[in-house]
Amino acid sequence: MKTYFKTCILLFIIGISNLLQAQSNSGLEKSRANIILDHLKHPSKNYVLAVSHRGNWRYAPENSLQAIQSCIDLGVDIVEIDVRLTKDGHLVLMHDKTVDRTTNGKGKVSDFTLEEIKKLRLKNACGVQYSMQQVPTLEEVMLLAKDKIMINLDKVEGETVREAYGVLQKTATVDQAIFKGRDSVEFMKNKYGKLMDSIIYMPILIDNTKNPEKYVDDYNKELSPIAYEVTFPTEDSNNFKLISKLNKMGITVLNIALWDALVAGHTDEMKLLNGADTSWGWLVQHGANGIMTDRPEELLDYLREKGLHN
Amino acid sequence: MESHPLLKKREMIRYSIMVLFSFFYLSSCNEKLEQNPNKKKELVETAETTPVSINQLISNLEDSSNKDVIVVAHRGDWRNAPENSLPAIQNCIDMGVDMVEIDVRETKDGQLVIMHDETIDRTTNGKGRVKDWTLDSLKTLVLRDGIGHVTTIKIPTLEEALLKSKGKILVNLDKSYDIFDQCFEVAKKTGTLNQIVIKGKKELEAVQKEFGKYLDSVFFMPMINLNDSEAENILNAYLNKKIPVAFEFTIPQDTIGLIKRFSEIRQKGASVWVNSLWPEHNGGHDDEKAVIDNTVYDWFIENHIDIIQTDRPKILLDYLRKNNLHQ
Numbered sequence: 001m002k003t004y005f006k007t008c009i010l011l012f013i014i015g016i017s018n019l020l021q022a023q024s025n026s027g028l029e030k031s032r033a034n035i036i037l038d039h040l041k042h043p044s045k046n047y048v049l050a051v052s053h054r055g056n057w058r059y060a061p062e063n064s065l066q067a068i069q070s071c072i073d074l075g076v077d078i079v080e081i082d083v084r085l086t087k088d089g090h091l092v093l094m095h096d097k098t099v100d101r102t103t104n105g106k107g108k109v110s111d112f113t114l115e116e117i118k119k120l121r122l123k124n125a126c127g128v129q130y131s132m133q134q135v136p137t138l139e140e141v142m143l144l145a146k147d148k149i150m151i152n153l154d155k156v157e158g159e160t161v162r163e164a165y166g167v168l169q170k171t172a173t174v175d176q177a178i179f180k181g182r183d184s185v186e187f188m189k190n191k192y193g194k195l196m197d198s199i200i201y202m203p204i205l206i207d208n209t210k211n212p213e214k215y216v217d218d219y220n221k222e223l224s225p226i227a228y229e230v231t232f233p234t235e236d237s238n239n240f241k242l243i244s245k246l247n248k249m250g251i252t253v254l255n256i257a258l259w260d261a262l263v264a265g266h267t268d269e270m271k272l273l274n275g276a277d278t279s280w281g282w283l284v285q286h287g288a289n290g291i292m293t294d295r296p297e298e299l300l301d302y303l304r305e306k307g308l309h310n
Numbered sequence: 311m312e313s314h315p316l317l318k319k320r321e322m323i324r325y326s327i328m329v330l331f332s333f334f335y336l337s338s339c340n341e342k343l344e345q346n347p348n349k350k351k352e353l354v355e356t357a358e359t360t361p362v363s364i365n366q367l368i369s370n371l372e373d374s375s376n377k378d379v380i381v382v383a384h385r386g387d388w389r390n391a392p393e394n395s396l397p398a399i400q401n402c403i404d405m406g407v408d409m410v411e412i413d414v415r416e417t418k419d420g421q422l423v424i425m426h427d428e429t430i431d432r433t434t435n436g437k438g439r440v441k442d443w444t445l446d447s448l449k450t451l452v453l454r455d456g457i458g459h460v461t462t463i464k465i466p467t468l469e470e471a472l473l474k475s476k477g478k479i480l481v482n483l484d485k486s487y488d489i490f491d492q493c494f495e496v497a498k499k500t501g502t503l504n505q506i507v508i509k510g511k512k513e514l515e516a517v518q519k520e521f522g523k524y525l526d527s528v529f530f531m532p533m534i535n536l537n538d539s540e541a542e543n544i545l546n547a548y549l550n551k552k553i554p555v556a557f558e559f560t561i562p563q564d565t566i567g568l569i570k571r572f573s574e575i576r577q578k579g580a581s582v583w584v585n586s587l588w589p590e591h592n593g594g595h596d597d598e599k600a601v602i603d604n605t606v607y608d609w610f611i612e613n614h615i616d617i618i619q620t621d622r623p624k625i626l627l628d629y630l631r632k633n634n635l636h637q
Contacts, residue, residue, distance in 0.1 A: 057457055058456065126384075130588035294457070
């Protein structure tokens with residue numbers, strides 16, 4: 001009987017330890033999206049966020065679910081997407097005002113109902129329309145992204161922040177989406193009031209931002225943003241000088257390596273011509289905590305090789 | 311059924327040992343899973359670096375009986391460089407693609423450039439028809455990438471494309487049939503005649519009449535849509551009188567009876583080319599389905615197809631290399 005009792009205890013212990021193991025695998029550990037948010041909140045010299053422009057459009061049509069899934073599979077941190085409103089008030093993913101370039105249809109997004117736009121098919125990057133991929137809604141995207149990746153919302157600035165916030169609330173993904181815009185903090189607070197305190201908002205410093213120092217000071221005072229998107233046409237630009245200041249304050253700096261005027265020439269294309277050290281590497285050296293790219297797979301390879309990504 | 315109490319005890323001990331073992335086994339499995347992706351990557355990278363000579367590519371094309379499958383990249387590697395550009399050709403060479411498909415068009419001043427559409431609107435920062443532009447003015451433009459952004463890459467001439475491909479990769483010149491006199495001169499000048507493949511939708515008689523003088527200098531492939539009521543007659547005429555290096559077949563449905571003759575066609579000396587590009591080419595066994603499950607390509611192998619034109623060269627090469635059907 002004694003042995004029987006001992007066996008029971010042994011089994012009980014095994015049971016408990018299995019249970020603990022299962023819990024640590026799911027509930028107790030942070031989701032990938034939460035870890036990314038931590039990186040965004042606490043930038044360090046040891047990690048650079050990989051941000052994919054319009055999803056991995058080299059693999060699947062731009063702004064498609066498949067292009068976002070590919071980013072999740074690659075280990076991208078943030079995927080940037082473009083959101084527009086249909087005629088009947090649904091938010092869907094589309095870069096251009098019209099559907100002409102990226103689907104087999106024609107016309108403005110705002111002239112389509114959701115049902116109509118869902119009948120279209122997205123084209124691939126050589127203009128052929130056999131992808132079978134539909135135009136996704138923001139809701140579908142947030143459900144796909146949930147717990148796995150952060151989303152950077154473009155084209156909502158000053159227009160559809162409220163609608164987008166509604167979708168985030170419905171899908172319980174408010175802390176996974178980064179809004180952004182170029183307007184002053186005063187303008188945004190006037191327009192959206194307390195909503196600005198409920199969302200993650202990333203102000204953008206562009207070439208013609210008037211008095212960038214004041215723009216940043218005002219935002220820091222009113223909203224304490226965790227990140228800024230900083231573009232600079234040249235290294236003499238005032239925006240460029242602000243990067244080290246933001247670094248010292250522990251605020252994430254996101255650079256956009258898509259074309260010359262955004263990063264003083266240190267682009268994806270320069271990576272192809274002169275090697276990654278002259279483009280992405282240069283940006284990291286000069287304070288980038290995140291890089292937006294059209295070549296997410298190659299950027300991740302580079303960052304991992306340099307010990308700047310997991 | 312009541313068992314003996316002693317037996318029950320032994321069973322319990324055995325069970326607990328089993329649970330312990332399975333616990334350790336499961337945790338070691340976890341580690342294995344985590345290591346796997348890296349190993350896979352190493353294999354792919356080493357496979358990609360094997361160089362193949364142009365003579366091997368040519369003899370593989372001429373040999374319809376070997377099991378090597380020829381991979382043709384549609385418009386070059388348009389995912390990672392502008393379609394129909396020199397870097398798109400270079401990427402194909404680096405990947406180990408056998409043949410690159412490019413589109414030839416004539417400019418206003420009779421020069422040959424590489425461009426898919428009749429107009430330059432979609433793929434460059436200019437507007438209008440290729441034939442309304444001179445080469446000099448086209449050369450002031452740049453190509454756009456896959457999301458429509460301008461790059462610094464220029465529209466290539468046929469001559470530049472052939473020099474880039476020379477000695478490295480086979481070239482299928484699409485849209486060239488009607489302007490082949492000029493194409494021939496460029497291929498001759500660049501010394502790439504033996505690397506060129508031309509296709510046409512015409513019957514043997516018409517081809518011999520219009521194209522006869524070139525039939526012995528470049529590879530010509532008849533294109534046949536298996537849904538065409540004359541398909542079998544056109545096929546038989548070629549097989550009886552002049553067996554080409556390959557046929558390109560369009561296969562709208564995979565139930566069409568002529569598919570059963572592919573094995574015989576290969577035995578007679580012609581390769582069988584089918585596009586995996588979109589569903590109407592291959593009865594629905596297309597690239598986009600292969601992205602989700604690459605065993606979609608099994609259908610090509612099972613039906614004796616030995617040349618495949620694809621929009622997913624990387625995925626197709628991985629599939630073929632894993633099955634020992636490509637170097």
